[in-house]
Amino acid sequence: MDKIYVVYWTGTGNTLEMANAIGEGVKKAGKEAEVVNVSDITVDQVKGATKLALGCPSMGVEVLEEGEMEPWVAEFESAAAGKTLALFGSYGWGDGEWMRDWVDRMNGAGASVLNGEGLICQEAPDDAAKAECVALGEQLAYA
Ligand SMILES: Cc1cc2nc3c(=O)[nH]c(=O)nc-3n(C[C@H](O)[C@H](O)[C@H](O)COP(=O)(O)O)c2cc1C
Numbered sequence: 001m002d003k004i005y006v007v008y009w010t011g012t013g014n015t016l017e018m019a020n021a022i023g024e025g026v027k028k029a030g031k032e033a034e035v036v037n038v039s040d041i042t043v044d045q046v047k048g049a050t051k052l053a054l055g056c057p058s059m060g061v062e063v064l065e066e067g068e069m070e071p072w073v074a075e076f077e078s079a080a081a082g083k084t085l086a087l088f089g090s091y092g093w094g095d096g097e098w099m100r101d102w103v104d105r106m107n108g109a110g111a112s113v114l115n116g117e118g119l120i121c122q123e124a125p126d127d128a129a130k131a132e133c134v135a136l137g138e139q140l141a142y143a
Contacts, residue, residue: 004141005046006035008055009069014090014124015055021130022053022088025137033137039068043075051084051140058091058098073102081110086140087118088133096120114139 004026008019019035026033038056046052054073059065064073085106089099099118106113119136121129 003032003034003049004051004053005041005049006033006053006055006137007038007041007046007072008035009038009057009065010055011057011059011065014121015057015088017125017130018088018090018119018121018133019053019055021125021133022055022086022137022140025134025139026053026141027137028134029138029141031141038072043072043079046076047079049083051086051143053086053088053137053140055088056102057089058094058096062094062097062101064098064102073105077105077109080106083111084114084140084143085111086114086136088120088136089118090121090123090125092123114143 006019006023008015010016023033023035056064056069064070099120103113
């Protein structure tokens with residue numbers, strides 16, 4: 001499967017902005033990207049993908065969004081082994097705990113998380129944060 005999916009959940013659009021910039025980076029590297037809301041794609045559809053970007057903001061108290069993203073990620077755990085993942089998301093007032101937990105979880109499921117950490121950004125990404133997202137998309141495409 002050549003297409004690289006950038007699967008995200010967003011409440012107010014910040015993580016979507018990150019997702020779009022990551023998709024832009026994938027395309028810049030010459031690969032096809034599909035930026036897709038988690039509610040519009042099943043885990044089955046990404047089972048054949050060797051690399052994937054997943055994004056979700058910090059919600060609840062330092063957890064993934066619980067209505068859509070958390071159940072999707074829980075199901076994805078059994079399909080994650082051997083995949084290369086770019087994890088990303090926006091946060092507000094925390095210290096990134098939700099992302100560290102998510103990275104540990106995905107590594108525990110046998111995936112390889114690029115750079116050993118997720119790309120996080122406080123609230124809306126500024127130009128510098130968007131540039132980091134573009135670079136992450138390129139890195140994922142070349143990985
Ligand atoms: C219900 C709710 C819970 C949140 N919990 C946290 C949290 O635990 N830690 C944190 O740093 N930010 C928290 N935030 C802030 C969001 O992560 C932040 O506003 C983020 O930019 C939202 O991204 P989005 O625009 O993609 O939805 C919370 C926001 C909401 C609405």
